[in-house]
Amino acid sequence: MLPVAGLFHSLACPDGHCNRAPCLFSHRKPEDLPPPVTLAIPVTEPPKPLAQPPKRQIAQTPNSNAASSSPAVREPPRKLQRVGTAQRPVAVPTTSQTTNGVPVLRINAAQSLVPIPVRQTMLKTLYDHFVILYSSVSSLSPSLAADHALKQEDEVYKKSSKLTYRNAVIQCVAAIKRRPTPNSLSHPSVGTEDDVKARAERAKSLQNMVLSTKQLEPLILSREDMEKWGYMVDIPEGPGGDEPCLEGKVTKCERCAQPFQVSHTGSDTECLYHWGKQRTTKAGGEKIRTYTCCSRPVAESEGCVHGRHVFYESAPQTLHSRHAFSTLRPPSPSVKALDIAAMDCEMVYTTGGLRVARVSVIDNKDKSVFDELIRMDDDVHIIDYITRFSGITEENHSKATLPLSSIRKSLDSIINSETILVGHALDNDLRTMRMVHHKCVDTAILFPHPAGAPYRRALKDLVREKLGRLIQTGDASTGHSSAEDAAASLDLVRWHILNNKSTSNSKPPIPSTSKT
Structure with missing residues (x-):
């Protein structure tokens, strides 16, 4: 047994009735005990901390429970996470240009995967080659090269990565160099690479489609619709042609x-x-x-x-007195006529009112089968060639040798009363040709104006919207082309059929006399 060291002999026994013989504590009276030993331990206060700005309190989430909603308990901030699929930064260029015409990219650098100086250099390269390509048509649209350079650079950027961007631009420049030089704004070479490819695909699909009478029969205007849209459905009474002009009146x-x-x-x-x-x-x-x-x-x-002062007449009887109306000849076994034909005319102002000066006819395979200038009738003189619209000048019209009556006889070997005629605002063409025909497909009615009658959509607007190409881009010295307009009308009908548009003949009534 270990010996007792007597370490607790100076402490009173905590048990007031202690009967233990070998007790570690003292059983003496408290006043007989020595005073307790105290230790003097120096205590120093810690330095006060520097003042710090209060921390931002963490907002409580709506779904937090009662325990977490206590002001003493703060929920730690959640980590921000991306939601959904990763998307490429959007970097859309603007049309700003330098003093020398080079377009400038106005893009946030943080949104572009390719450094902006690199893209600007490539844009200038594209612009320089577009300027060379459009050298012959730049006067018609001075901003065309800059606009297409911006659009082309954006197309290349969207299709390439940071590593392939430069090579993609170089390949695009090589493709631009291989294009033939355009001679008009509607030329197949005008546009970006995507524009050219899309236009070629649309043209190929349209060219490969040969229209048939079965496809066009649902689109033929009814007699009621023809009357509403101003078509001549009957020949006016009288022999006609008794007053060819109003000279002196x-x-x-x-x-x-x-x-x-x-x-x-x-x-x-x-x-x-x-x-x-x-x-x-x-x-x-x-x-x-x-x-x-x-x-x-x-x-x-x-x-x-x-x-010059000019005048326009629309009353059927008046037009009949200037030059007689007639119907197309009936079918004949000895003469093979076209089942489908697209027709367009160009007019001039004369002393006998608005008269036809050129007529163009193409078949359903886009082949030109008739394109002639028309000499005015005797005692009828041209007042205004309106070249900005007709494309006819005094010089080229002087080559016309056949009058309208002879032209009508020539057309008898091409079209007859069963031929389906296609055109835009075809009632104007038939009226100036003095034709009465009942099998007509009119693209001005096939694609109605959103405001309804009497408005009509312009042919060039429809071709640009539906076919993605430009027509009637000539200036005041060249005007329109009736052959081009006839082909465009035929392509619009093809587009309508390919896109499964409604073939209902319910069209808005009362047209305007505007053709373009």
Whole structure:
């Protein structure tokens, strides 16, 4: 047994009734015990901490429980995570240009995977080659090279990575160099690489489609629709052609609405007029009617062009008296006529009103089968060739040898009363050709204007929207081409059939006389 060291002899026994013989504690009276030993341990206060800004409190989540909602308990911030599939940064360029015409990319550098200086250098390379490619058509659209360079660079960027971007641009430049030089804005070489490929695919699908009478029969206008849209459905009474012109008589000018004496001679500055149409534009939050020819307000301008007084007639009996209407010949076993034909005409103003000066006919395989200038009838003189629309000048029209009556006989070997005629605003063409025909497919009615009658959509707008190409891009010296317009109408019908549009003949009534 270990010996007792007596370490607790100075402490009173905590048990007041202790009977233990060998007790470690003292059983003496408290006053007889020595005082307890105390230790003096120095205590120093710690330094005060520096003042710190209060921490931002963590917002409580709506789904937190009662324990976590206590102000003493804070939920740690959650880690931000990406949701959904990873997407490529969007870097859309603008159309800003430098003083030398090179477009400038205005893009947030953080949104572009390729450094902006590299993209700008490649953009300038594309622009330089587009300038060379469009050298012959740049006067028609000065910003065309810059616009297509921007669009082409954006196409390449979206299809390539950071490593393949430069090589993709170089390959694109090589493809641009291989393109033939365009001679018009509607040329197949005009556009970016995607535009050219898409246009070629659409053209191939349209060219491979040969229209049949079975496909077009549901699109033929009913007699009721023809009457609503201003078609001539019956030949007016009388022999016709008894008053071919109004030379020396007074009538109202279609351009300036002033009375004038009809004459094919005289001053060229008799009429001040607007050759464009009226359109509604917004300026300062207000709608203003302006002219498309000069952009001047309708209420503040008398005219922008000096020219000749002209007149337009639409009454069937009046037109019949200028040149007689007739129907197409019936089918004949001895003459093979076309089942489908697209037709378009160009007109000029004469002393006998608006007369046809050129007619173009193509078959359902886009082959031109008839394209002739038409000489005016005897005693009928041309007042205005309206070259900006017709494309006809005095020089080329002087080559016309056959009058309208002879042209009609020539057409008898190509079309007959069973031929389905296709055209845009075909009622105008048939009226100037003095034809009465009942099998017509009109693209102006097939693609109605969103505002309804009497409005019609322009042929060039429909071709640009549906076919992705440009027509009627000539200036005031070249005008339109009836052959081009006839082919465009046929392609619009193909597009309509390929895209499964409705073939209902319920069309809006009462058309305008506008052809373009």
